[in-house]
Amino acid sequence: MSGTVTVRNIVLGEGIPKICVPLMGATTPELVAEAGALKALAPDLVEWRSDYFAEVEELGAVRQALAEISSILPYTPLIFTFRSAREGGEREISTEYYLRLNKAAAESGHVDIIDVELFHEEEDVRGLIAAAHACGVFVIVSNHDFHGTPSQEEIVSRLRKAQELGGDLPKIAVMPNSAGDVLALLAATNTMQELYADRPIITMSMAGEGVVSRLAGEIFGSALTFGAAHKPSAPGQLAVAELRSVLELLHRSL
Numbered sequence: 001m002s003g004t005v006t007v008r009n010i011v012l013g014e015g016i017p018k019i020c021v022p023l024m025g026a027t028t029p030e031l032v033a034e035a036g037a038l039k040a041l042a043p044d045l046v047e048w049r050s051d052y053f054a055e056v057e058e059l060g061a062v063r064q065a066l067a068e069i070s071s072i073l074p075y076t077p078l079i080f081t082f083r084s085a086r087e088g089g090e091r092e093i094s095t096e097y098y099l100r101l102n103k104a105a106a107e108s109g110h111v112d113i114i115d116v117e118l119f120h121e122e123e124d125v126r127g128l129i130a131a132a133h134a135c136g137v138f139v140i141v142s143n144h145d146f147h148g149t150p151s152q153e154e155i156v157s158r159l160r161k162a163q164e165l166g167g168d169l170p171k172i173a174v175m176p177n178s179a180g181d182v183l184a185l186l187a188a189t190n191t192m193q194e195l196y197a198d199r200p201i202i203t204m205s206m207a208g209e210g211v212v213s214r215l216a217g218e219i220f221g222s223a224l225t226f227g228a229a230h231k232p233s234a235p236g237q238l239a240v241a242e243l244r245s246v247l248e249l250l251h252r253s254l
Helices: 026-043 059-072 095-108 121-133 152-164 177-195 211-215 240-253
Strands: 006-007 008-012 018-023 044-049 078-081 113-117 138-145 167-176 202-205 224-228
Touching: 018 026, 018 240, 026 044, 026 059, 044 059, 044 121, 059 078, 059 095, 078 095, 078 202, 095 113, 095 121, 113 121, 121 167, 152 167, 152 177, 177 202, 177 211, 202 211, 202 224, 211 224, 211 240, 224 240
Parallel strands: 018 044, 018 224, 044 078, 078 113, 113 138, 138 167, 167 202
Antiparallel strands: 006 008
């Protein structure tokens, strides 16, 4: 049922799940080095996890870093993400600055997608989506639960809410405490994709038990998966080369 979203030349929601790799440098030189190293890996998308950036509360430094990343990876779609500590990120910032930061990223001309956390005030989420769309920037509306896995019904509910708010790419990541939790995430993904989604969705179960969810998106309905260049940004991320090999193997069997 779900449709596709085309970001530059990358079509999300069609064929093999696309691979995204995070940048997590604390300084601009570190980010430049990481971005240069990613050229050889050729990921489909790159995500800048700006919550790792020491100067993230200086908009000028953020803009400069975005320009540097973009100059090194000019043809690779870039996701801008500030992941709050309550959703597994490195730090907290005020809601006011979170809004300013994401708007500045969207307006920079160097970002293709911003990631907006679902559990902000609905008015703020809608406002950021509108601001991003006005700049021709797509929006992931995301939720991360590092403590457990909600019920299938709750997972579907959160994904539907992200879609209802206008997110181009609803996303949820959950922490399994059992194999049954992984099955719940996969079943919810399949239900969302078959019954409710009119756009690509992104889902994953984290840690070792959840690795299968990072590999089986083409079967169950998740359009994007995250791989690690060096240091993973979330538990359970595989190295890019291994991830690509398994995704291609599964694709050939379908």
